[in-house]
Amino acid sequence: MLGFWSRFTQTHAGDRFFRPLAGTYQAISSASVDDLWQKVVNLADVSWHPLLASTNAPKGLIPKPGLIYRAVTRLFPIPIRIFVERVLPRELLAVRVLAIPGVEERVTYRVESTVCGTRVSYSVTLRGWLSPLVWSIIQPFAARVAAKLAHAAEQAKAEAANSEPRRSLSGGTQELLGLVMLVFSLGQTGS
Secondary structure: OHHHHHHHHHHHHHHHHOOOEEEEEEEEEOOOHHHHHHHHHOOOOOOOOOOEEEEOOOOOOOOOOOOEEEEEEOOOOOEEEEEEEEEEOOOEEEEEEEOOOOOEEEEEEEEEEOOOOEEEEEEEEEEOOOHHHHHHHHHHHHOOHHHHHHHHHHHHHHHHHHHOOOOOHHHHHHHHHHHHHHHHHHHHHHO
16 A cells, blocks of 8 residues: 555656646847857856856866756856756757756757747756746746847857958958959050
């Protein structure tokens, strides 16, 4: 009899009373898949993230499955651990957030090219007896992650384009004028 009860609570109680809370948020960006992917995998720069304030990941660290790093949240200055579960380059990054006992949080970033642009998705799933409380706190911030990521990638792309050295219009005009004069003089000498 006791064996039946333990099997019942393990298989049914978690499904019946503490259903996972999940949300997927998407945004379309004009940035390329590579630009968005670089923002996602740059674990050291989370300035765009509405939930994370900073991490201890060194700049240039490439996420691999099994990597554990620390982060500090914007909402409460508590350190959390983030465990990288799965990485598909230029497509998917799945992590598990280890914040407090009683909550299991899984987060997935997905980047894919579409006809309208590049779609970035942010999916979060919460499980555990504290998940309704945590969800009520983080849900408004989680809803903005995909849009903030797309905006940050577009802004980085624009800054990179603005920082490239450009030739002045007068220099280009002078080169064009020189080319026209050369062609004209060659045409004069040939006739």
